[in-house]
Amino acid sequence: MSAHKCQCPYTDQRRFCISHIRLFERLPMAIQGQLVARSVHSAHARGSALVREGDPIDSVLIIQRGKVKIASTDASGEEHILDVLHDGQAIWHGIFLKDHIYHYDVICLEPVSLCEIPRDALTDVLERHPETVVHLIEMLSTELDEAEKKVIILSIRDPRRRIGQFLLYRDARCLDRDVELKLEDIASSVNLRVETVSRHLTQLERDGYIRRMGRGKLRVLDRQALSAYVETE
Structure with missing residues (x-):
């Protein structure tokens, strides 16, 4: 794995690399810039683990390019895939919980380009810009809707x-x-x-x-x- 601080300039459309991420897209550009300034980019090979169950949730993981599976393994050793994510999707569930640890593995299904926004950078933004909390609540509602769809499928x-x-x-x-x-x-x-x-x-x-x-x-x-x-x- 290789990693480096993000030197993400504006594009021709005056957008950051995180501007198309649902979690951040409605944040003011100035706030996005603050997050990008503290982000880290890294590259990961197919089959490698971005995180393992029990790891602390220290950042928002943004899949810039590639595909990952979110999976858990039961007591018998059988793997259960919870989701598959691709370009432009983010992993951040549980980041604000007191016990913020991963309860699943995140494995690369192909080479992945990752952008990480540190947890403390996100909490700093929320504290200094409380108006962003409303957007976060809307995002949580969307995530709950997605979870309900999965439950319906399995039913x-x-x-x-x-x-x-x-x-x-x-x-x-x-x-x-x-x-x-x-x-x-x-x-x-x-x-x-x-x-x-x-x-x-x-x-x-x-x-x-x-x-x-x-x-x-x-x-x-x-x-x-x-x-x-x-x-x-």
Whole structure:
């Protein structure tokens, strides 16, 4: 891993590298500048761990480029994927809790360019600019909404519909047309066996809802049709 202080200048659009991050995008540029001045950039190889369960949450982790998985491992050693994040998304849950430690691992699925905003820099901003707290509350509400969506997905009893709903969820969050997840990652995300997921993906493809592209990629061909199928009892 290599790391260096961020020397992030304004771009032609007069924006910082954090300006497109949902957590920071509505903050005044002057405040963004204060955060950027204290940020650190680093590069991480595929398969490396950004954090491990039990590590202290010392900063906001911003995925500038690349993809990571957030995963936890149960007592039997089975991994459960909680989320997959990509360019422009941030990891900051629990940063303001008294017991601010990670309860999951964050692993690079591909080479990752990371920007870190120290926890004390963020708390300093909140103390000096209390108006930003309202935005933070809105962000927490959004995160709760995302968590509810995941709970709804896992509550779907029919495995094929659960997988279909998960693919719709991932497709809506992808940067391009393809959902890039390995079979075992999908299985871990929806709490199903790999062979069960494979069988139902094959049927979803035969029914014309998706197309498996190979190399851990698939494409939702008709969101409206798949959504209608998922919502059918």
